Amino acid sequence: MSQLQQFCHSRLSWGLLLLSAIGLELAALFFQYGMELAPCVMCIYIRVAVLSIMLAGLIGILQPKVWLLRLVGMAGWGVAAIWGLKLAYELNNMQVNPSPFATCSFYPEFPNFMPLDTWLPSVFSPTGMCSDIPWTWLSVSMAQWMMVGFAVYGVIWLLMLLPALKLKK
Secondary structure, three states, rough: OOOHHHHOOOHHHHHHHHHHHEEEEHHHHHHHHHOOOOOOOHHHHHHHHHHHHHHHHHHHHOOOOOOOHHHHHHHHHHHHHHHHHHHHHHHHHHOOOOOOOOOOOOOOOOOEEEEEEEEHHHHHHHHOOOOOHHHOEEEEHHHHHHHHHHHHHHHHHHHHHHHOOOOOO
8 A cells, every 4th residue: 555545544634624624714704703794794704615524623632544535535525625715716716806796695595404603603694705815925815725725625625535445455
């Protein structure tokens, strides 16, 4: 078994995925409460994509030797990375090319069976505008940094896909 395959079948790989997503969620909460930056609807949706990556890491860390759990974890990770990249791209587009006709909603549209904004409004309730750019670092906005982050998640997912789904010999 290759070293990459062994790494993909270990708790360490899934734990790193889980910890990176937890770090991003904690950073989002720091921006919201520590720096008092109001999250917009798209920011909240991006949080949900990061939460999905966290959930994928949690599924994978439970039993990384079980092929079915690795498959579910990898599927969740891949979907969340692509969805998060799409959301961050759309938010960046709203910020770079603001239009009075293309604005985001003031209320999140979560499914009825999972109203995150009702269950945990301190984390999932938007209070900002999508067209605002409240923070930059190195002249790069938060939406652009999230595009980079989700692209990195996607590239790592691609590198780990085949080794993670390979059965042990």
